[in-house]
Amino acid sequence: MIPDESDGATSFADLGLRSGLLEALSGLGYEEPTPIQREAIPPLVERKDLVGQAATGTGKTAAFALPVLQRLPEEGRGPGPTTLVLVPTRELAVQVSQAFHRYGRGLGVRVLPIYGGQPIGWQVKALGRGVDVVIATPGRALDHIGRETLRLHDVQTVVLDEADEMLDMGFADDIEEILQETPEDRQTVLFSATLPPRIEGLAGRYLKDPVRIQMGRETGQPPGMPPLIRQSAYMVARAHKPAALGRVLDVEAPTAAIVFCRTREEVDQLTETLNGRGYRAEALHGGMSQEQRDRVMGRLRSGAAELLIATDVAARGLDVEHLTHVVNYNVPSASDSYVHRIGRIGRAGREGVAITLAEPREHRMLKAIERATRQRISVEKIPTVADLRARRLEMTRATLNEVLLEDDLEHYRAVVESLTEEYDIMEVALAAVKLAYDSSGAATDEEEIPQIAERAARDGKDRRDTGGRRERRGNRSPAPGMTRLFFGVGRGSGIRPQDLVGAIAGESRLSGRDIGAIEIADRFSLVEVPEAAADDVINALRRSTIKGRKATVRRERDAANKR
Ligand code: AMP
Numbered sequence: 001m002i003p004d005e006s007d008g009a010t011s012f013a014d015l016g017l018r019s020g021l022l023e024a025l026s027g028l029g030y031e032e033p034t035p036i037q038r039e040a041i042p043p044l045v046e047r048k049d050l051v052g053q054a055a056t057g058t059g060k061t062a063a064f065a066l067p068v069l070q071r072l073p074e075e076g077r078g079p080g081p082t083t084l085v086l087v088p089t090r091e092l093a094v095q096v097s098q099a100f101h102r103y104g105r106g107l108g109v110r111v112l113p114i115y116g117g118q119p120i121g122w123q124v125k126a127l128g129r130g131v132d133v134v135i136a137t138p139g140r141a142l143d144h145i146g147r148e149t150l151r152l153h154d155v156q157t158v159v160l161d162e163a164d165e166m167l168d169m170g171f172a173d174d175i176e177e178i179l180q181e182t183p184e185d186r187q188t189v190l191f192s193a194t195l196p197p198r199i200e201g202l203a204g205r206y207l208k209d210p211v212r213i214q215m216g217r218e219t220g221q222p223p224g225m226p227p228l229i230r231q232s233a234y235m236v237a238r239a240h241k242p243a244a245l246g247r248v249l250d251v252e253a254p255t256a257a258i259v260f261c262r263t264r265e266e267v268d269q270l271t272e273t274l275n276g277r278g279y280r281a282e283a284l285h286g287g288m289s290q291e292q293r294d295r296v297m298g299r300l301r302s303g304a305a306e307l308l309i310a311t312d313v314a315a316r317g318l319d320v321e322h323l324t325h326v327v328n329y330n331v332p333s334a335s336d337s338y339v340h341r342i343g344r345i346g347r348a349g350r351e352g353v354a355i356t357l358a359e360p361r362e363h364r365m366l367k368a369i370e371r372a373t374r375q376r377i378s379v380e381k382i383p384t385v386a387d388l389r390a391r392r393l394e395m396t397r398a399t400l401n402e403v404l405l406e407d408d409l410e411h412y413r414a415v416v417e418s419l420t421e422e423y424d425i426m427e428v429a430l431a432a433v434k435l436a437y438d439s440s441g442a443a444t445d446e447e448e449i450p451q452i453a454e455r456a457a458r459d460g461k462d463r464r465d466t467g468g469r470r471e472r473r474g475n476r477s478p479a480p481g482m483t484r485l486f487f488g489v490g491r492g493s494g495i496r497p498q499d500l501v502g503a504i505a506g507e508s509r510l511s512g513r514d515i516g517a518i519e520i521a522d523r524f525s526l527v528e529v530p531e532a533a534a535d536d537v538i539n540a541l542r543r544s545t546i547k548g549r550k551a552t553v554r555r556e557r558d559a560a561n562k563r
Contacts, residue, residue: 004213015041017070020106028102029264031286032311034059034333035065039213045070047157047187049210051203054195056162057331057365058215061099064189069104071156072132080084080110081134081150083157084182086141086175088165090115090535096135096161098102109133114150116140117535124149138166138174145439155182163192163199169532172198179206182444193364215334215368229235229342231377235452241357242273244382244449248355249279249307251383251391257302257325258308258315260332260341270329271309281307284314312337320344328356331365335372360452372416382449452477482516482528488552490523499547500527507540509533526556 011356012025012033018328033041036058043050044067054060068083087093089270090113097113104111113213115137127134127149134141134150144150144155158179160166166175179188188207192199195214203210234243245259259274261267264285274281282296282305293314299305300320308320332338338356345352356377358366366510370377383391402408419428478484491494505512516528529537534555 010038010308015066016045017066018107019405020209021066021069021103024103024106024117028442029266029285029311030062030262031264033243034063034438035336036060036213036215036333037063040064040211041042041067043211044068044141044187044189047071049187049207050189051195051210051212052189052191053193053195053208053214054191055215055362055364055368057157057333057359057362059333060161060191061096062103062192064161065096065100065103068133068157068159069100069107069109072104072107072109074107077110077130077132079130079151080154081112081131082154083133083159084141084152084155084178085133085135085159085161086138086166086171086178087135087161088118088137088169088171089531090137092162093135093137093467097133100133100135110547111135114140114144115535116143117539120144138171138178141178145178152178153183154179156188157187157189158182159189159191160202161191163190163202164194164196167198167202175202176205229345229354230351231342231354231356231375232380233358233377234380234382235360235363236382236449237452238359240449241329241359243447244357246274246277246279246425247272247383247388247449248357249274249327250388252325252353252355253391253395254306254325254353256303256306256308256323256345257327258310258318258320258323258341259327259329259331260315261309262333263309266329267309267314274307274309279307280305281309284308284310286311287311288314303351310408312341313342315341317413318344323352328354331356331358331362331369332446335369337370339373349480379452385403385448392437396433400433400436458521478528479516481531483531483534484526484556484557485534486525486552486554487541487546488523489546489549490525492522493547493549495520495525495547499524503546504529507544508537510537553556 010033012022012030014037015033017025018143032095036052036054040050040052040060040063052060052063054063064085085096087096093115094115097111100109100111110132112126112131112133113135114127116139120140120143123140123144124147136144136150140149145152152351153496160175163175166172188210190199190203190207190210190496210294234244234248259270261270264287267283267285271281271283282299284293284296287295296305296308297318297320300308301322308315309407310318326341326345328338328341332341342352342354342436343355354377356366366377396400416425417427487495487500497520500518500520501512501515504510504515510533514530514533516530518528519526538553
């Protein structure tokens, strides 16, 4: 049995979830519900309305998806849908539907994301085949309602996910129109990172006596954070996380660290990656026996291992005296969990370092933790290849210094003397330092990890506030609120900025004023358009030509790697 420090820890089974779901969650390596899941799942299963203040990273998607799946009838399901989830963006529609698939696979749930930019004919066919859960952007949902290809009279639950984002993107009227198409006795669930009056107004009009849940709220309690902790965060895209962590660890060179992951799978994968990078890392998760856990702990204490990769559940009750670093591989799902993890370092007056890797979307959750703990987490740049080299040189220098102070070096004198007959003594020293340097570190990767500016990671509202057209030639990230589109035509085909503006304004809903910076290279062009309109522009231009040429149009894949 794993020791448990938290008050009355709740398992997914305690929440009364059906066995098919428990199996799926365990298969995904989820060890316990996050706070928002603990609070939201029971009332949602009972079909209560709910307003949840929760940012990305809290586990909010499972908080509303699991109750829907819990109530999914085993058989005799009609054409549906019985659940409608409205989301602000295509990306979120895809993510949420993947989550429904992952959790509900064993239950045979029929899930369909529908969003602008995807051929509508295909969506019409998929809807016609029957579906339980539709996850839609408001514009495309209305489009289908107008065509009568999406019928909402069987809907029992409507979820408004990231409601503040949807309102910021101008979907308020669309949302209300859609809600009016659904049955009066539906369950309505609203999740939003912030609850400004406009959201409260929407909730007041469409939710009945909702349960309210707030995450990351200031408790007014002294946070109880140990005083001697340096707290930093790194903004990094998911794909670059393992490399970024390796880089940060190389620079920090912890003596003993715990890296917290969300799931068992993540623990296993990361352990493998870090071992491949030359670290002595050990996995620790709730699926392991007490004996295995003790063995791992012993290795950390004796210094045979330097990194412990663990889930929260597995790390509970661990007493690791000499921990120097706590690393959050993801932003923790609640500020309490952050405080609890960090509480393991900085004990007995020792200094400690807390490091958090955050995906751009988790920026708000990071801010919520800062508010709750009333401490600043400074956002740092991921070490560059040059930083890494500088750090290794510094370590080499320190090692040489130690050797100079302590070791008896007479034994090597003859080697140096014979070399100085031919070379300058400085050159001999340089060669020796090079040898020491080369043998000092694990292989360093030479590829730079794209830096994400903190500003660019801020939420949609902030981005939109400063939006507009501006010259950003040569700048790596698009203007706030804008997305860069790639057009497969460039100077080589005689393309000028006005040709691109003309094509976009002529084919899509955008006007010239909405279009941002334009960059024209020999074989391609990059054009900034408002994020909310990107899909429409792509869709519209796919069917047309630019200066008589058919051109590839898509989102720019990786802004930082382009040049
Ligand atoms: P969300 O806040 O819904 O975007 O979820 C954030 C991330 O947490 C997603 O990658 C989920 O797969 C993951 N997640 C959600 N619930 C849990 C849980 N109980 N245990 C571990 N990971 C979870």
